[in-house]
Amino acid sequence: MEHDVSDPVRTRHGLITGAGGQLGHALAEVFPEARPLTRVEWDVTFPPPEGLDADLVLHAAAWTNVDGAEDDPQSAAAVNVGGTLHAASLGVPLVTWSTDYVFDGAKRTPYVESDAPSPLGAYGRTKLHAEAAAGDLAWIVRSSWLFGPTSHNFVRTMLRLGAEREEVAVVDDQRGSPTYVGHLAEATKEIMRLPYGVYHVAAGGECTWADFAEAIFEDAGLATRVRRITAAEFGARAPRPAYSVLRSEKSAPELPHWREGLRACLARLDILP
């Protein structure tokens, strides 16, 4: 379906759902005119509050606890699928974010938009259903391994563990592209100039979680060692793809390398040595 491409970025009544999350924070910086709504202001498992006026929804609210979704898939679906249906029910253009975890990780070359999804776990399944729930007026942006200066994420966890321990055990048999939310939020403006549809938008480069942890410690000036372990040794409840690098076969914006994103994040946290 066509949309008005004259200037979708200059919206007057944009909304950000999930504004308390890491992407929600970054979106609020990039779209200062949009109204940020936290879960308290709109719990997206319920229909939109009465009288909510919007000409664009930046739908960043989601159940993102991958292991928790295995234990309670219905609650995860209520937020991810039900929440996206409610956001789409406003009947205005919607940007929604999806995940590399819609893929099973069997490939060893980057996943492109036309690759068939086949999620391994409950979280990925709810996100795939959420893509379908987004409707026809939606840009569906699949990204991966998000991190930023706020909220829960791998960078903040490693910085905490690195300050407490001499060695941290980190999974070394899953590869992806850690993506800085500031870069992803910036790219949203460009995505909104493209036709509605699914786009892969993740940082340049790829690494394992162990490589990522080493880079975090190095750039933060911490002497913490990384002990490389397998996902089986780590024993997370949810299965995760062994390989989930995303690239676009469409004209989606390309993001800076993940290492550049890491430095931007550490600079925001004021801890770049």
Ligand SMILES: NC(=O)c1ccc[n+]([C@@H]2O[C@H](COP(=O)([O-])OP(=O)(O)OC[C@H]3O[C@@H](n4cnc5c(N)ncnc54)[C@H](OP(=O)(O)O)[C@@H]3O)[C@@H](O)[C@H]2O)c1
């Ligand atoms: N994190 C990743 O690695 C990753 C990777 C690929 C794609 N994504 C996707 O990117 C998007 C943004 O993720 P993120 O990393 O910014 O997640 P996040 O930091 O966990 O933020 C999600 C936000 O959604 C809110 N939320 C949860 N349930 C809600 C509800 N029922 N109603 C309203 N708000 C609710 C949370 O509120 P509370 O703070 O109150 O819980 C939180 O503020 C999501 O669609 C996610 O699936 C994430």
